[in-house]
Amino acid sequence: MKAIAVTGVHFTYDDGTEALSGVDFHVSEGEFVAVLGSNGSGKTTLIGLLVGLLKAKSGRIAIGGQEIGSLSAEELYKRVGLVFQNPNDQLFAATVEEDVAFGPRNLNLPEEEVQARVTEVLTAVAALPLRGRAIHHLSFGEQKRVSLAGVLAMRPAVLILDEPTAGLDPAGEAQMMQLLKKLNREERMTVILATHSVDMLPLFANRIYVLDRGRVLQQGPSEEIFCHQEMIVRAKLRLPYVSRLMYEMKRHDGVPIDGLPLTIGEARAQLLELIPKEMILPGIEEIGP
Amino acid sequence: MFDLFSDIFTYRDNALTRIDPRAKLVIALAALIAVLTAERVVLPLCVFGVCLGTVATLRIPAKLVTARLAAPLSIVAVLVVIQTFFTGTTPLFAFTVAGWHFTAKAEGLRQGALLGARVLGSVSVVFLLSVVTPAHRIFQAFRWFRISRNWLEIAILMYRYIFVLMDQVADLAAAQRLRLGYTARGRAMRSFTALAGSTIIHSLEQAKRTHDAMRLRGYRGTMPFGPLPALGRRDRLITALCLIGIVSARLLEWGVSK
Numbered sequence: 001m002k003a004i005a006v007t008g009v010h011f012t013y014d015d016g017t018e019a020l021s022g023v024d025f026h027v028s029e030g031e032f033v034a035v036l037g038s039n040g041s042g043k044t045t046l047i048g049l050l051v052g053l054l055k056a057k058s059g060r061i062a063i064g065g066q067e068i069g070s071l072s073a074e075e076l077y078k079r080v081g082l083v084f085q086n087p088n089d090q091l092f093a094a095t096v097e098e099d100v101a102f103g104p105r106n107l108n109l110p111e112e113e114v115q116a117r118v119t120e121v122l123t124a125v126a127a128l129p130l131r132g133r134a135i136h137h138l139s140f141g142e143q144k145r146v147s148l149a150g151v152l153a154m155r156p157a158v159l160i161l162d163e164p165t166a167g168l169d170p171a172g173e174a175q176m177m178q179l180l181k182k183l184n185r186e187e188r189m190t191v192i193l194a195t196h197s198v199d200m201l202p203l204f205a206n207r208i209y210v211l212d213r214g215r216v217l218q219q220g221p222s223e224e225i226f227c228h229q230e231m232i233v234r235a236k237l238r239l240p241y242v243s244r245l246m247y248e249m250k251r252h253d254g255v256p257i258d259g260l261p262l263t264i265g266e267a268r269a270q271l272l273e274l275i276p277k278e279m280i281l282p283g284i285e286e287i288g289p
Numbered sequence: 290m291f292d293l294f295s296d297i298f299t300y301r302d303n304a305l306t307r308i309d310p311r312a313k314l315v316i317a318l319a320a321l322i323a324v325l326t327a328e329r330v331v332l333p334l335c336v337f338g339v340c341l342g343t344v345a346t347l348r349i350p351a352k353l354v355t356a357r358l359a360a361p362l363s364i365v366a367v368l369v370v371i372q373t374f375f376t377g378t379t380p381l382f383a384f385t386v387a388g389w390h391f392t393a394k395a396e397g398l399r400q401g402a403l404l405g406a407r408v409l410g411s412v413s414v415v416f417l418l419s420v421v422t423p424a425h426r427i428f429q430a431f432r433w434f435r436i437s438r439n440w441l442e443i444a445i446l447m448y449r450y451i452f453v454l455m456d457q458v459a460d461l462a463a464a465q466r467l468r469l470g471y472t473a474r475g476r477a478m479r480s481f482t483a484l485a486g487s488t489i490i491h492s493l494e495q496a497k498r499t500h501d502a503m504r505l506r507g508y509r510g511t512m513p514f515g516p517l518p519a520l521g522r523r524d525r526l527i528t529a530l531c532l533i534g535i536v537s538a539r540l541l542e543w544g545v546s547k
Contacts, residue, residue: 092446092450094425094428095425102508136453137297
């Protein structure tokens, strides 16, 4: 079943800027999909349409098989949740607990259920010790995790995130992506990620949509997307750094590499095949993918 | 500016932060009424002394105390001067400055001192409350007093976004300073005006984004609040003892005045 089905959607802002033109975008339940595009490509507009903040001029948007226009606000926000790029836009209560409880209380849940959800989601995002803290005393990374918890407390079937790793340090970025992977793989939550950061996507995304100037240039699994060099350049994007290195080694130095490795793990496996066995020291510690 | 809004001390663990905010609010209100209705300077000054002594015991930095009390102290100074020179009939002393003749009067000085003491006493009560209770817990306590939910909602949002806007203003001001925006009086005025305008625009944009975020989590025009726990026995006892103390002090002061 399709969690999200967007067909032939057009959107033009009041100032005449055509942000989306004829976009088709489909996501199945339990998928992890990335929307990749440069600034101004239409990612944020697409997200705005998916959560009902914007209304399409034409085309059809269905969430969980139902037209978005036919859903009440409560039904819609039980189905889709949006984590904003800047946590300050989203964290408006004085404390972490109050903020996370905001959504469940709006659903008129009994207070015991509200508290149970707060504990559950704060645990999930590794923020339980922050429960009683004031929002303005949190670090940026903590604010990001708390803003994710606030949306998770609504238990949406589809989780949409706008640049979830923007502004995070490498450790925070890795933590956030692992968290999303866990939600997707273990909780079977559908995850849609809008980003222009390409390095981590091959590790997490089942499929990638590439947007450019309001149109879908290509969609498919990451190995399919990143082998289209010209399209990547046209969309003002780049290959993951490890892929770029391997690509240049293959092109300029004639290193016999099969396909295009997209992750450090894949690149390492290919390089190990090319290095004579006697030069490799056994027992060196394992590295991640 | 940041000292003025700093609330890190309210999150410390001490005897006063552990008291229920409703109890603290009731005690503070009683102290305020006693101070504002005082007929002699003794009671307000005693309250001022007790509050400042408590603040010192809690090791609140002098910088923060100064920052928060600077404005009310200035008001007290102006009040005393105006009352002393413009009220009353019994002259105390006189002097002439640049052809202007000034006469201080006894009644005015008494009246000014009383008003000044009331301001100091009241401000110190509110100051003490603000360093032992986080703002959101004061808002929770206000709910107990049946204050309008809409007012509280606005207060909560204002309190939250003061810090966000302060960060933005600090960044913008630093960016202006780094490009020599404050090196001459005229330039500083223009920079400040631009900063103020930009802050208004930022706050409007922020309001729009925050409203969107609230809608996405089911907001329908009323912010939901969690239930208030029952007021504990210990807190009721503290409130009763403090109220007895305040009322006794006020009655004693009233008796002495008569």
